Amino acid sequence: MDKPSPAKRMIPISLPLLGEEEQAAAARPIGSGWVTQGPEVAAFEKEFAEYAGAAHACAVSNCTTALHLALKAAGVGHGDEVITVSHSFIATANSIRYCGALPVFVDINPRTFNIDPERVEEAITERTKAVLAVHQIGMPCDLSALLPIARRHGLALIEDAACAIGSEILWEGQWEKVGKPHGDAACFSFHPRKVITTGDGGMITTRHAQWDQQFRLWRQHCMSVPDTARHHSDRVIVEHYTGLGYNYRLTDIQAAVGREQLKRLPSMIVRRRELAERYVKLLSDIEGLVLPHEPAWARSTWQSYCLGLPEQASQIPVMQALKDLGVATKTGIMCAHREPAYVSFPLCHPLPESERAQDRSLLIPLFTQMTEDDQDYVVDCLHKILNATA
Template identity: 40%
Template sequence: MTEHRNIPISLPSTGEEEWLALKEPLLSGWLTQGPKVAAFEADFAKRHGVKHAVATTSCTTSLHLILTALDIGPGDEVIVPAFTWVSTANVVLYCGATPIFADVDPKTYNLAIDQVANKITERTKAILPVHLFGRCADMDALAELAPNIPLVEDAACAAGAAYKGRAAGSLGIAGAFSFHPRKSITTGEGGMVTTNDDALADRMRIIRNHGASISEEQRHLGPKPYILPEFNLLGFNYRMTDLQGAVGLVQLQKLDGLLEERRQWAEYYSRELASIKWLRTPQVTEEYSHGWQAYVCFVDETVAPRPRNSMMEFLQSKGVSTRPGTHAVHLLGYYKDRFGLAPEDFPGARDCDRFTLALPLHNQMTASDYRYVVAALKELE
C-alpha cells in the first residue's frame, strides 16, 4: 500500500439533482411542510407497501410520535434492544414510560427472541425492535411471541430493506425511518413514519402539527381563511420542511440503485475478508433483503492479532475511517446510573459494544477505495 487515502465511514450521495430540486420551493415561497412533503410521503408509502407515510423532523421524533399516538405513558413498559442508538430508549422516557432492555444476538445484532420472552409483563405496551444496520429483526417470531402487543419498528437504518418479501416499515403497527446523512438516502435531518392503520395515521398527523385539527395546507389553501384549528390533543412541532421534502423525492428515486450498489460491495467485502479468521462478517440469509446502511463486522479478540481499538487506530492511520457498530445503551452513564445496570446484565450487547467494527460502505466510494480497505485490513494479520 504505497498510496495513502482518506476514506470516510460514510458520505451522502447527493449532487446536482438535489440542488436543482430546492429551486421550486425556494421560488414558490412555500418552505414549511407543503406539497413537496406530501409528494415525498406518497412515494415513500408506495415504495414500502403501506397505506400511510407521515414525514417528521427525525427518526427520533417519528418514534416519539408513534408511542404518543399509541397512548403509551407513565406506568407502561416498552421492550427495546440493549444494543442500539440511544434514542430508541430515549423516546420511551419522553413518554414517561419505562424502557425494558432485552439482549441481542451478536450474530445478527438484533433482538434475541428468547430474551424478549423473559421481559414481557402485564405492563408491556409495545416492543420496539430495531432493524440494525439495515437487517430486519425477526418480526414473525416476535409477532408469534407477543400477538397482542404492538410491534413498533425502529427502521432508522432500513429504507428499502425487506423481510420475507415484505418491506421494512410494513411489518409492525408502525415503522420509523431516518434520513440522517449516514443513512442510504438523506434529507439532511428528517424522518418518516409508516403504517397501515388509518386511525393511527390520522392521530399522528394531528400530533405532528401541534395537535391542530386541520393542516397548514387546509388553512392556507382553503376558501375560508378565517378558520383557525381546534386543539384537542397535546402535540408537537415535528413537521418536515418542503425543502427537505424536495430533496427526499430525488433521493427516493435513487434508493433502489443505491441499495444495489451497496449490496454488491457488501458481497465483495464478505468474499475478500472471508480468509480473516478473527473477523466475522455480516450474516445474511435468503429471508432478508439487507438495507446495508452499514457493514459491521465482529472482531474475535481471542484469536485476533491485536485488540479492536488498536485495529481502529491502525486503520485510521492508513486513512480508513471505522466506527464501533453502535452503543450498548445499558453501559451509557445515564441509563447505567438511573436503572442500576451492569455490563454483565446484557452480555450480547456488551460484547457487540466492545468488538463490533463498521467498515466504510457508501455510494461515494470507488472500486479502488474498497480494495484499499481490504488491503489495510489484511495488513493486520
Template identity: 50%
Template sequence: MIPIAKPFLTEEEAQAAYDTILTGWITQGPRVQEFEEKFAAYTGAKYAVAVSNCTTALHLSMIVAGIGPGDEVICPSMSYIATANSIKYVGATPVFAEVQPETYNLDIADVEKRITKRTKAILLVHQIGMPADIDAFQELCDRYGLRLIEDAACAAGSAYKGKKIGSHSDIVCFSFHPRKVISTGDGGMITTNSQDHFERLKLLRQHGMSVNDRVRHESVKMIFEDHIEIGYNYRMTDIQAAVGIKQLEKLDWIVEERRKVAAAYIAAFQDIDCVRLPLEKNGYFSNYQSFSIYLKQNCLVERNTLMQELLQRGVATRRGIMTSHRETAYKNLMPNIELPISQDLQDRSIILPLFVPMTSEEVETVSNHFAQTVTAASICS
C-alpha cells in the same frame, strides 16, 4: 482519508431544493404530502407521515400506541440511544434485552423472558439495515397482547420475506439522517396501515392543529383552526421533502451499489478465520446501512488498536453499535444492568467505510489495510 460514510446527493437534489425555495412554500406543504405518498407506495404501506427526524417519529409512535407512565417497553440496549430515549419521553421504562450475535437484532427468547404484566410493547430494531424476524415478534406480541413498533431508522430499502420494510406492522419509523441510506439533511417518516394512527400522527406533529397550513392556504372560505390536543412541532419542511423525493427515486439503485461494496468486503474477508461477517438469512434483504465485522476471541489484535492502525493508514472506522445501558444517562438511571452478549458485540465489533459512490480502489484499500493489520498481528504472535 476514506470516510466511514457520506450522503449521496447530486445536483438533482440541489435543484429540487432551489425550485422549492422559489415557490415561497418552504415549511410543511405540498412537497411533504408528495413525499409521504411516494414513500408509502414504495414501502407498500397504506399511509406515511413525515416528521422532523426518527427520534420524533419514535416519540409520536409511543403516544399513538397508548404507552405511558408505568408501562414497560422491551427494546435492545444495542441501538442508538434514541431508541431507549423515545420510551422515556412518554414516562415509560425501557427494558433492555439481549441480541443475536450473528445479526445484532433482538433475541426473541430473551425478550419473552422479560415480559411482565407491565409490558406494553416491543420496540424492534432492524439494526444497521439487517431486518429482524418481524413475523416471529408479531406472533409473540399477539400471544401476549402487546404492541409491535418497528425502529427502521437504518432500514429504508431493506426487505423481509419479499416485502419492503415499512408495510409489515402498524407503526414503522425511518430516519433520513446523513448517515442513513437516503437523506434529507435530517428528517423522519412513520409508515402505518392504520387510518386512525395516520390521522392522529398528523395532528400530533403540528401542535394538534385541526386544519393544517396547506388546507387553510388553499381554501376559498374562512377557516379557523382548533387545537384538539397537546401536540408538538415535529414537522418536516418542503425543502427537505423535495430532496427526499429525489433521494427516494434513487433508493433501489443506492441499495444495489451498497450491496456490491458489502459483497466485495465479504469476498475479501471470508478466509480470515478470526472474524465473523454479517449474516443475511434466506428471505432477509439488507441495505447494508453499515458493514460491521466482529473480531472473534482468537483475533490477536485488539479492536481499538486495529481502529487506530487503520486511521493512521487513512481509513476511518467506528466502534461497534453502542449499548445504551452503558452510556452515562442510563448508568445513572438504571444501574447494574449486565448484557454480556451486547457488551461483547460492542467491544469487539468494528464498522468499516461504506458509502455511494465508493470506488473499487477505495474498497480494495480498506480491504487490504484491514487484512494486513489482522494478519500481521497473527504473524507477530
C-alpha cells in the same frame, strides 16, 4: 525546498450521495414560497408509501420524533414498560423515556445484532405495553418470530427502521419492504448517515388509518385544520388546538430533496449490496474475523458493514492503525445502558452479547460512491493489520 507530501488518502465510513438533482429540487420550494409541510411533503409521503408498500406514511422532523409519536399512538404512557434493545443508537431508548415509560433492555442475537425474540417473551410483565424492535444497521429483525409474540400478549410492535429504508424480508413467500409495516408502525431516519438523506428528517408508516390521523395532529401542535387546508379554502377557517402536540414538522425543502433521494434508492441499494458481497469474497480468508450474517429471509441495505474482530485483535489499536492508513471506522453499535444517561436505570436482564458486540466489533466503510479501488485499499489495510496480530 521540501517536497510537498502526497495528500493522505482518507476513506470515510459513509458519504451521502447528493447531486445536482437534489440541489435543483431544494430550489423548488424556495422559489414557490411554501417552505414547510406543504405540497412537497405531501408528495414525498405519497411516494414513500408507494415505495414501502405502506397504506399510510407521515413525514416528521426525524426518526426520534417518529418513534416518540409511534409509541404514543400505541398508548405507551407513564409507568409502562417497553421491551427493546440497549444495543442501538440512544434515540431508541430515549423515545421510550419521552413517554414517561421504562425501557426494558433485552439481549441481541450476536449473528444479526438484532433483538433476540426468545428474550422478548421472557421479559413481558403486566406493565409491558409494546415491543420496540430495531432493524439494526439495515438488517431486518426477525419479525415473523416477534409478531406472534406481540399479538399473543396484546402488545404493539413498533419497528425502529431508522437504517432500513429499502431492506426487505421474505414474508409468506414474497419479498416485502421493511415499513409496510409488518408491525403496527415503522419509523425511518433521513440523517446523513442513513441510506438516503434529507439533512435530517423522518417518516412513520403505519397500517392503522387512525394512528396516521393522530400523527398528523401531533406533529403540528394538534392544530384542528392544517394551514394547507386553510390556505386553499375560499371561506375563513379558524383553527383550534385540540390537545398537547409538538412541532415535529418536516420542511418542504427537505421533502423535495427526499423525493430525489427516493428516485436514486433502488440503484443505491444494488450498489451497496454488490460492495457487501465483495467484502465477503475479499475478507473471508482472515482467520478469526467474523463477517456479518444475512439470514436467508432477509435482504439488508448494509447501512453499515460490521465485522467481529478475531480474538487476539484489540479494538481501539486496530481502529487507530486503520485511521493512520486513512481508513475511517467506528466501534460496534453503542449500548445505551452503559451511558451516564442510563446508569440509574434498572437493568433487568443481562446483556453479554450486546456488550460484546459493542466491544469486539468494527464498522468499516461502505457507501454507494465507494470504488472498487477504495474497497481493495480497505481490504488490504485490514489484511495487513489483522494478519500482524495473528
